Amino acid sequence: MDPDRHAEHAAAFTQNADEYAAVRPGYPDAAVDLLVPPDAHDVLDLAAGTGKLTAALVARGLHVVAVEPADGMRRELVARLPQVEVHDGTAESVPLPDASVDAVTVAQAWHWFDEPAAAAEVSRVLRPGGTLGIVWNDRDEDVPWVGAYGALLHEAAGPQLARGTYPTPGPAFTDVLRTDVRWDHVVAPEDLVRLAGTRSYALVLPPDERAALLGRVRELVATHPATAGRDRIAVPYVTRVYTARRL
Numbered sequence: 533m534d535p536d537r538h539a540e541h542a543a544a545f546t547q548n549a550d551e552y553a554a555v556r557p558g559y560p561d562a563a564v565d566l567l568v569p570p571d572a573h574d575v576l577d578l579a580a581g582t583g584k585l586t587a588a589l590v591a592r593g594l595h596v597v598a599v600e601p602a603d604g605m606r607r608e609l610v611a612r613l614p615q616v617e618v619h620d621g622t623a624e625s626v627p628l629p630d631a632s633v634d635a636v637t638v639a640q641a642w643h644w645f646d647e648p649a650a651a652a653e654v655s656r657v658l659r660p661g662g663t664l665g666i667v668w669n670d671r672d673e674d675v676p677w678v679g680a681y682g683a684l685l686h687e688a689a690g691p692q693l694a695r696g697t698y699p700t701p702g703p704a705f706t707d708v709l710r711t712d713v714r715w716d717h718v719v720a721p722e723d724l725v726r727l728a729g730t731r732s733y734a735l736v737l738p739p740d741e742r743a744a745l746l747g748r749v750r751e752l753v754a755t756h757p758a759t760a761g762r763d764r765i766a767v768p769y770v771t772r773v774y775t776a777r778r779l
């Protein structure tokens with residue numbers, strides 16, 4: 533994706549932050565267990581958004597600092613988690629001192645970063661031996677109805693946003709591991725339409741194209757044999773967790 537389009541998509545998160553908070557899935561406990569080592573105390577949740585992962589970190593009694601560049605997302609985060617120290621900042625310029633945290637978490641956001649610049653900043657703010665935990669919630673598109681749902685969204689995204697971006701945090705890190713956690717997110721049918729509407733590429737569409745896309749999603753959910761007529765739908769997810777240790 534060219535830099536202007538990338539910036540437009542990243543900025544789109546400022547819109548509809550409350551909708552994002554309402555319909556995007558959180559992260560399963562088994563994934564959070566992997567993201568932060570048991571002896572960590574100070575954690576930076578980078579690109580914290582509305583605080584979906586931040587909330588799970590706070591619930592574990594960790595001291596959490598959140599960094600997020602989008603005003604709308606930050607406002608939602610502050611409203612939901614007033615006890616968290618929240619900073620305006622980016623992965624490429626993290627407003628924290630050197631060697632100040634035991635762990636950095638990045639949920640659903642590493643693909644937005646300039647990877648070498650972000651890896652250098654994460655390495656700078658981590659204490660030696662500290663950990664980087666990166667996570668993506670991917671729907672399991674091997675399940676046919678989920679594949680059809682994803683195909684609608686990918687069609688809207690164009691080829692630039694095809695999935696498959698994996699982290700390579702570089703020479704400052706070792707022990708890079710990937711673990712998959714499988715789970716179901718149970719939602720109402722209309723939530724699948726709302727979820728589609730929170731994707732960055734749906735946010736930047738002209739209103740008529742956005743309405744047409746969401747109409748196609750609504751029709752799929754209403755007519756596919758696996759989802760038609762249900763009042764609750766289990767959406768299968770494969771949550772991919774990547775961990776690495778700073779040398």
Ligand SMILES: C[S@@+](CC[C@H](N)C(=O)[O-])C[C@H]1O[C@@H](n2cnc3c(N)ncnc32)[C@H](O)[C@@H]1O
Binds near residue numbers: 640
């Ligand atoms: C899909 S949201 C994920 C938010 C949150 N971590 C979660 O799990 O719900 C991606 C977030 O990355 C943020 N973001 C985009 N580019 C960024 C950058 N260069 N540095 C830091 N955050 C960025 C966006 O503002 C948005 O809040």
